[in-house]
Amino acid sequence: MIRYFIRNGISVSVLGMALLLFGLLALFKLPIQLTPDVSAPVISVETRYPGATPEDIEQDIIIEQEQFLKSLPGLEKMTSTASMGSAEIELEFSLGTDQQENIIRVNNALAQVASYPENVDEPSIKTSTASEQPVAWISVRARPDADPPVNVRDAYDYIDDHIKPRFERLPGIASVRGVFGGTPRQMQVMLDPVKLADRGIPISRVREAIRSRNRDVSGGDLDEGKRRFNIRTIGRYETPTEIENTIIDIQDGTQVYLRDVGYARLGHAEMRTFIRQDGEPALAFGPQRERGSNLLVVMDRVQSTIRGLNEGLLSDKDLFLTQVTDSTLYVRNAVDMVRVNLLFGGALALGILMIFLRHTRSTLIVGMAIPLCVIGSFFIINASGRSINVISLAGLAFSIGVVLDASIVVLENIYRHRSMGKDPFEAAYDGTSEVWTAILSSTLTNIVVFTPIITLADEAGQIFRDLAIAIVSANVLALIVSILIIPALAARLLTRMPTTDAPGLKGSFQRLFGLATLAEKIYNGPLRSVLTWLMRGVAQRLALVVALLVLAIACLVVFMPKTEYLPNGNRQAIVGILIPPQGYGLPEISAIGKELERRV
Template identity: 40%
Template sequence: MDLIRLAISKPVSVAVGVVMVVMFGLIGVGAIPIQLTPNVDRPIITVTTNWPGRTPEEIVDRITKEQEEVLKNVENLKSMRSVTSDTGVTVTLEFYLGTEIDRARLEVSDALRRVPDYPEDATEPVIQASEGSNENAIAWIMIELPPEAREALGGFDITTLQDDLDREVKPYLERIPGVAQVNIFGGRPREMQVLIDPVALAQRGITYDRLITALRAENRDVAAGAVPEGKRDYRIRVMGKYRSAEDVAATVIAHQNGDPVRVADVARVRLGYDRPRGFVRSVHGPALAMNVIRQNDANVMDLMAELRRRLAQVQRDVLPRIHPDAGPHLRLRQVYDETTYIASSIDLVVQNLWVGGSIAAFVLLLFLRSFIATGVIAVAIPISVIGTFLALLGLGRTLNVVSLAGLAFAVGMVVDNAIVVLENIDRRRSMGESATVAAHRGGREVFGAILASTLTTVAVFVPILTIQEEAGQLFRDISLAIVASVSLSLIVSVTVIPAACAMWLPEHHMMRSRLLRSFQTLFGLAPALARLVDAAGRAMLWTMTGWRGWTIRPALILLLTAASLVGAVKLMPDLDYLPAGNRNLVFGGLLIPPGYSVEQTGSIADRIEDHIRPYVGVGPGDDDRLAALPPI
């Protein structure tokens, strides 16, 4: 089938096809998830086991080593890393790419069942599957209490609101479509504390282990079977779990001389809070921090819009109910919003698309010297670019700075095929052929050339699609964008361009206007440039003839080669995996000696904050205050 003849004979069908591609491409733009960078999937499974109140050495001996021994033989395991603290251990397992994460999680669960024994007061291991792209939070929020409110409340400790936020705020935010997890940092959960009197315990001859055993034995609900009663069976369950401090205090530890010895006789029971294991501070003093982690392939822009709405609702309706005194004074402050960086990055790439497209159109106009011919070729840019959005949506990709960069690169590539086709049609038109015949013959003559050119371009980027490692996943979108846009430009060049030329490309003798004739010569610039090219050609010919061919010509070649090498070395930028971004959030790590207390760590943080505090509130445009700031 002669596709070019068919397109020329049915221009209305070609126009309808173009409208449909553009229309569905624009619809696809709104449906594609918007993210900062492409999803880079790294199959990772974390195993968390808590054993609070123990030293890291004891946790390593009783839990970490046992888990590592059974997990090291899991199939397709690439690396294993464990972190042990005074609250428990977290084992991170990374698998090779292509590993089915659900199957790997089952194998990890089966392996953990082979652990011989766990301490009685250790929690069951929690297995969680995650992916590398979900580790970055898209938002950080501070929960603060203004200094004046804290003083009015007698130094209220905001860290005691951990459980209230876990119960009221965290589930509400995690129900947002696209949110994978919400984490709260810096708080202290409630706990029942038994403050033992060693003297009273020694006087009654009771050991610590006996007291702990008694508490553990009583703090449980026990099923006691079923009792038939008429037509029904009633299941009996003995409720023994502690509900209050009084229940704990009434627990019988032992009997001495016929009298029970209760917890209240040897200890004081109270409902308190866990000891501080870390802290979060803001410019206003102690605070709580909360981050939001997105799900894979979530639309960050839509997610953030819903998150802002719910944060406003939490500030207005939820926080005042959390605490009767401090609740109305609590403030939510979002300190990081990934969409700000995404929007600025996407706006920059879109701006480059417009600028690149405009420059390409101007260069075409400069060389073709025909508004009609330039307009015909310029049509290939929006059709190919907008149609690429459909390809990205169909392949399940996201709209990010990498895929948009691929489109920016493709702006200058998509017009190559159209220029070749139009130039050949214009050549045959100048030979006196009719518009229809010139469009058909001109397109057919160069079809093989533009097909080979397109296939060679596609062949360069297709191998990137087969790379499964992190680099391949990162640059897959740019390859897909270029391959899709260049392939669409081939279709446009053999359908839209011939049909448009057959209808609109005028004959050369029709341009009789003095203004058009002046424009054809670029108002005298084209002849001058032609004379300059002729002079350069004669100069090159002069260097290649006679004795100059073995003296001046090699010297020029060596000089230009050396200049190119020196320029390349001087202008080469620093090598890096990815360019440094300009995000409005900085994380700094401080390595302190092991075993430092929270108080000592806080004193170190105080000294750091004293150096950073002068920079707080200074904007980038405040030159006078910036100049007066001391060096960090």
């Protein structure tokens, strides 16, 4: 095979172009994120029960759902949270389980719950959890030049019904948290307890009267001559007046209407959260990314949607969206930093090669291995279902040295055979045939070291799997390039041997401006004496090994860095949390927030 590739330059070109082409195609398809996804498959079940206390939600919803969810296959952990008006259950499954099958099983389990209290919404199943931070927080504010002025908190229903779904439909978005800072509209029935007590009417009777009246009833169909008519009784309320005209009781033959003991109005639910931005009331919601999606692409879609809504639907409502946070800024900076280090490391390696090889063609031959192996590795990373992140890029950066080592070994041996006066093609074949087994054993050693990391299923395995895949793929491609492509390039480019007796600047550079002569003197002088002393006996060699071992341990003790799970990055953001005394109402907390705004 080695002789075939040396003799057939077209095959070498096709192989190199294929590595670059498939690598570049994979590079544009790979999702980009800061770090690999390191958590187990998680499904969140959210059930809303407006107005219910946490105690009622625990008894009426969470306990009922847990009875059927706790027996799901592969379930590792179940965490339930009951809050005012909402219940959330987070289900963490074993690593490697199919998320789509988990969703189907969760849905089937929830369908077995016999019944829920009245006014409970249908449970919603999400692949993201409340503990995950949205890719961005988006605020909704009224335009300052709106005439008449717009109360943004009254736009809650419009944002929830028309704007929020636009983000939920975006590819790569799992769900949207919020809307916060406002309340939905609701029909409210205000009763006078004194009037109810005077007539001896309990609130439960009023409630039952409204429930029995507020519905449409189908009466089937009726044949009349040649025609068939569908019969339907209209009873659902449409205005507050219709509610007030509801008969709630009959006392001494007199009908008692709801308007006799109270009234109905269209209002808003009780405010439990408030949002302020730049001293103005606002609403806020946050899109959450699907696991495995490209964070940068998702953010571009979110920003494009914001621009489109500001120019379209929201401009007619005197509202506008503002992106408050952007989680991609830190990711872009971190990934770009690793990319720059990767390019700088490759350029530095080529510079060192140029200095020591002192031959442009030889440096070019070895340098070809870097783009072929690095870009080709993206194809293997994509085929493994991984992403571009600081871990995988760091693995590629670590592999540059290994990639160059294999190519340098092959090229140096080819150079030695050329120095013996052999034909370039013959020298390429003989030089590669002598060292390919050593390169293979060296590559397999590196692969064996990192392959077990790929098979780890715990959290550490998820973090370092990208590193291991990047290093293994680069090593495999380095083996292919060094024994198939480098010999073919050397046979065609290494036709003239470099000399050190060239006149002028070229000759001085090839002699490293005298450094080569100095290095030769050092080798033939002190270094040779030390090596000769070490070869005299085993005691000298053992003494050197012990000394180096003690020095390594001393350096480890003195310069040992602090230990942490993952390094903490600087996101250049400050988050302040103020916890008011227990029992403070929303108006008092709002006043505290305004005072903080004034001082900050």
